[in-house]
Amino acid sequence: EAGVAQSPRYKIIEKRQSVAFWCNPISGHATLYWYQQILGQGPKLLIQFQNNGVVDDSQLPKDRFSAERLKGVDSTLKIQPAKLEDSAVYLCASSSPGAFREQFFGPGTRLTVL
Amino acid sequence: KNEVEQSPQNLTAQEGEFITINCSYSVGISALHWLQQHPGGGIVSLFMLSSGKKKHGRLIATINIQEKHSSLHITASHPRDSAVYICAVKAGGGADGLTFGKGTHLIIQP
Numbered sequence: 001e002a003g004v005a006q007s008p009r010y011k012i013i014e015k016r017q018s019v020a021f022w023c024n025p026i027s028g029h030a031t032l033y034w035y036q037q038i039l040g041q042g043p044k045l046l047i048q049f050q051n052n053g054v055v056d057d058s059q060l061p062k063d064r065f066s067a068e069r070l071k072g073v074d075s076t077l078k079i080q081p082a083k084l085e086d087s088a089v090y091l092c093a094s095s096s097p098g099a100f101r102e103q104f105f106g107p108g109t110r111l112t113v114l
Numbered sequence: 115k116n117e118v119e120q121s122p123q124n125l126t127a128q129e130g131e132f133i134t135i136n137c138s139y140s141v142g143i144s145a146l147h148w149l150q151q152h153p154g155g156g157i158v159s160l161f162m163l164s165s166g167k168k169k170h171g172r173l174i175a176t177i178n179i180q181e182k183h184s185s186l187h188i189t190a191s192h193p194r195d196s197a198v199y200i201c202a203v204k205a206g207g208g209a210d211g212l213t214f215g216k217g218t219h220l221i222i223q224p
Contacts, residue, residue, distance in 0.1 A: 033211050042118070042200055042214030043157075056211055091157065101210060103147070107156035 002026065004106035006092050012112045018080040021109045024073070025094030031055075031101060034067055034077050035091040037108070043091055049075060079111075087113045116141040120201050120215035128223055133188040135218045137201030140182065147212060148175050148186045149200040157200070160186070191222045 005024040013019050025032045030051050035043035046065065048055040051072040060067070064083070069075040079086055089108040095101040117140040127133055137146070148160045161168050161175040163184065168175050172191075177184040188195055198219050202212035 031210075035211075035214075040216070042202070042216045043212075044214070045211035048211045093157075095210075101204075102159060102162050103212065104159065105149075105157035 004092055004094055004104055006090075006106040006109055008109055009107060010110045010112075012114065013082055014114050015084055016081040018078065019082055019111060020076055020078045021090050021092075021111075023075045023077070023092030023106060025075075025092070026096075026104055029094035029096060029104075030072070031095040032069060032075050033093040033095070033103065034075070035093065037089045037091055038085075039088070046077070046090075082111075082113045084113050087111055116143065116203055116205060116213045118201055118203055118213055118215040120218050122218060123216065124219045124221075126221045126223065127191060129192060131191050131222075133191050133195070133220065133222075135186045135199050135201075135220070137184045137186070137215055138182055139201075139203045139213075141205070142179075142182070143203040143205060144210070145204045146177055146184050147200075147202040147204070148184070149202060151198045151200060151217070153197075160199075188220075193222045193224050196221050 032049045034046040037043040046060045047057040047067045049069045052069050067077045089110050091108045092106040093103040095103045119138050121136045145164045150158045163177045172189045174187040198217040200217040201215040204210045
């Protein structure tokens with residue numbers, strides 16, 4: 001079974017530029033999560049999708065961050081415009097169906113904003 | 115909002131030692147995860163617990179729901195166990211994104 005795929009693995013941009021990250025979850029996983037992990041900290045949930053609907057985006061900075069999952073499969077997270085404090089690893093995860101819904105994580109995208 | 119605290123933040127031990135990492139949380143949960151993260155690597159789920167104890171190889175995870183506390187133990191530690199170990203909790207309900215601790219940076223010296 002293929003794992004959660006993310007691209008790119010690394011991205012370096014200048015502040016005020018735009019950037020987009022892509023995630024393809026494990027086949028059959030209806031729930032998809034985007035997390036932000038700043039160096040030295042634990043990940044923080046940005047947004048959770050159930051199929052193509054948003055379940056929780058309470059911690060997503062909506063003035064600059066947006067995410068979509070139009071067909072309920074892969075997802076894109078965008079930052080526009082980027083700030084220095086957005087430098088982090090962006091992790092995508094998907095969870096299996098069932099009561100406990102264990103989460104499986106992708107390798108992450110490391111973003112550096114200069 | 116759930117607060118997740120891990121201790122210690124950093125731990126250096128000698129190969130073969132018994133390792134314990136602790137996690138406490140402030141609000142009732144539906145499940146608790148122990149995750150492993152290697153430098154530059156993604157996150158791997160080690161355990162998901164809702165009660166009691168689980169064992170996988172040299173790793174043991176326990177949870178006490180009443181005390182809102184969980185521990186991760188590593189027996190016969192090995193340098194390849196060196197990683198960041200993260201505790202994360204999931205509240206009940208439909209919005210089940212995880213709330214993470216800051217992680218415990220473990221180094222096992224040969």
